[in-house]
Amino acid sequence: MTKHLLLRTGRTLGIFAIALTLGACSILKPAEKTEDGKSATTPTDEAGPPGKSDVPTVRLITAQTPAVRTYRKTGARHIYKAYANRIYKGKIPPLVYAVVVVETDIDADGKVTNVSFSRVPSHAPEVPPMIAELIKATSPLPSPGKLGGHTYVDTWLWDKSGKFQLDSLTLGQRSR
Numbered sequence: 001m002t003k004h005l006l007l008r009t010g011r012t013l014g015i016f017a018i019a020l021t022l023g024a025c026s027i028l029k030p031a032e033k034t035e036d037g038k039s040a041t042t043p044t045d046e047a048g049p050p051g052k053s054d055v056p057t058v059r060l061i062t063a064q065t066p067a068v069r070t071y072r073k074t075g076a077r078h079i080y081k082a083y084a085n086r087i088y089k090g091k092i093p094p095l096v097y098a099v100v101v102v103e104t105d106i107d108a109d110g111k112v113t114n115v116s117f118s119r120v121p122s123h124a125p126e127v128p129p130m131i132a133e134l135i136k137a138t139s140p141l142p143s144p145g146k147l148g149g150h151t152y153v154d155t156w157l158w159d160k161s162g163k164f165q166l167d168s169l170t171l172g173q174r175s176r
Helices: 002-027 066-082 127-137
Strands: 098-106 112-119 150-158 164-166
Touching: 066 127, 066 150, 066 164, 098 127, 112 127, 127 150
Parallel strands: none
Antiparallel strands: 098 112, 098 150, 150 164
C-alpha cells in the first residue's frame, strides 16, 4: 500500500515539475528583435497609448444573447410591417432563389449606419443590393434599448418573385 502511495505521489510531483518547467520557458523567453537588432518591445514607462493606426479594425458581431435574439424578432417585425405586401406568405419553397446573411449596424437609436453581407449568393448578385436598399429605407429600426448600438444579423430567404421571409420570423420550409 505505501509503495502504491509513493508511486502516485512521485507521479504527481513529476507532472507538477513539468508544468513549472513549461511555465518558466514562457517567462524566460528572450525578447523579440527587430531587423536592426533592437528589442521589439518597449519598456512600460516609454509606451504611451497606441495610435489610432495601431488599433485593429475588426468588426465584432454581437453574441446571440437572449436580448439580441429578442431584438432580431423586433427588427424583423419592423421590416415585415414596412413591406407587408412583399412577405412570402406561408412556408417558403424547399429551394429558395437566394439566401443572404445580412449584418446591419445600428446605433443606440436604431438608425442604420451600415449594411454588409456575410453570405451572398453568387448566382443572384442583384439580391444583396436590393436588400440593402430595403433595410436602409426602413431606418430607423426600433430602438435597441439597453443593447445600444450593435450589429443586427438576420438571414433573408428570397423567392424568385421578389418576396421574402426573414429567418427570425420564418414559417418554415415546405418539403416539396
